[in-house]
Amino acid sequence: MSTLQPIFAPQRIALLGAGRVASLLGPALLQAGHQVVSVWSRTAVSAQSLAAQLSGAVVSPSLDFRTQPPADLYLLSVPDAAVPEVLAGANFPAGALIAHTAGALPLSLFEAYPKVRGGVFYPLQTFSPGRVIDWATVPLCIEAADETGQTVLMALGHSLSNLVQPVATLQRQRLHVAAVFASNFTNHLLGISHALLSEANLPFELLAPLLRETVEKAIAAPPFSVQTGPAARRDVPTLVRHQAELTAHPAWLALYKSLSDSIQQQLPFVVPNNETEL
Structure with a gap:
């Protein structure tokens, strides 16, 4: 630009x-x-x-x-x-x-x-x-x-x-879709995180350092290449435990499953099971 x-x-x-x-x-x-x-x-x-x-x-x-x-x-x-x-x-x-x-x-x-x-x-x-x-x-x-x-x-x-x-129009329309994923969908997911923490009587501010590091990494490198977490590790026991935590929220549970599947389908590699980061 x-x-x-x-x-x-x-x-x-x-x-x-x-x-x-x-x-x-x-x-x-x-x-x-x-x-x-x-x-x-x-x-x-x-x-x-x-x-x-x-x-x-x-x-x-x-x-x-x-x-x-x-x-x-x-x-x-x-x-x-x-x-x-x-x-x-x-x-x-x-x-x-x-x-x-x-x-x-x-x-x-x-x-x-x-x-x-x-x-x-x-x-x-x-x-x-x-x-x-x-x-x-x-x-x-x-x-x-x-x-x-x-x-x-x-x-x-x-x-x-x-x-x-x-x-041009076609570029801008694709850009707009990308922006919805980056901003609107991210904000919705953060809203879910906020609600889950509120249920556990925990402050949303606990996530602030994690959010900053996530965004900084995604800007510095292709985001798919720095994906972490249980879905990327194919850590089935953790995925199962997380899904159990979400049984009271069926819509969020379905979203968790869908996003976990998408992560696994997108990754060109499998993160080792002994990976311990989030």
């Missing part, structure tokens, strides 16, 4: 959406020197709240942007399922550059709207209320239907992040 930050011109940006991504992206755009000219949301209160944080931004009264403050870019940051509906209901100035921020949606969504130019501005990060995001470290995946749009989106990306890269 590029680490160069070229000189960029401040852009006028209209935000469509006021949820998790938009509420963190808006202030970051302002801090980077851009002007957020307007905020639209299906919930007026949300639009008003976000616009109030963005100096000079007004609340868009409708999805008809032809008579609203002009923008160089319209960033569509609404839930994935709502993107087609919002696009169908919006009226943009002819030739306007519209970019969605979704990881799973194709650039081809814009082909049904030949009067505008389509693009993708996908931040590869998880966003939650109250969390501070260091945008300089967030990978930004860029795609556009035309060269001019690509240039505009790349420049916008470089104004925010040191990690900006053109990523």
Whole structure:
């Protein structure tokens, strides 16, 4: 990914959406020197709240942007399922550059709207209320239907992040699946761990050093190559004991079995039975 930050011109940006991504992206755009000219949301209160944080931004009264403050870019940051509906209901100035921020949606969504130019501005990060995001470290995946749009989106990306890269739809969709495994599924498994420890009256913080070492190893080497644990060792007695511990949680037991099977099927080797690490 590029680490160069070229000189960029401040852009006028209209935000469509006021949820998790938009509420963190808006202030970051302002801090980077851009002007957020307007905020639209299906919930007026949300639009008003976000616009109030963005100096000079007004609340868009409708999805008809032809008579609203002009923008160089319209960033569509609404839930994935709502993107087609919002696009169908919006009226943009002819030739306007519209970019969605979704990881799973194709650039081809814009082909049904030949009067505008389509693009993708996908931040590869998880966003939650109250969390501070260091945008300089967030990978930004860029795609556009035309060269001019690509240039505009790349420049916008470089104004925010040191990690900006053109990523085509098929690559981005595979990246999004990988991100779900890495983040969403991992978080779900950590939730199970938290619940099991709570049942045993033990603090979740006990796992913190293990989690840090696991992630650091997975980043430093191919994760499959550093797999440890009873499934990797084919330690049947331990697997059986673990499954007995999970009998009160049938769904988690099934997940344990499925993941253990997947580990054993994926490993190109068998860890010696005398291996003692977790």
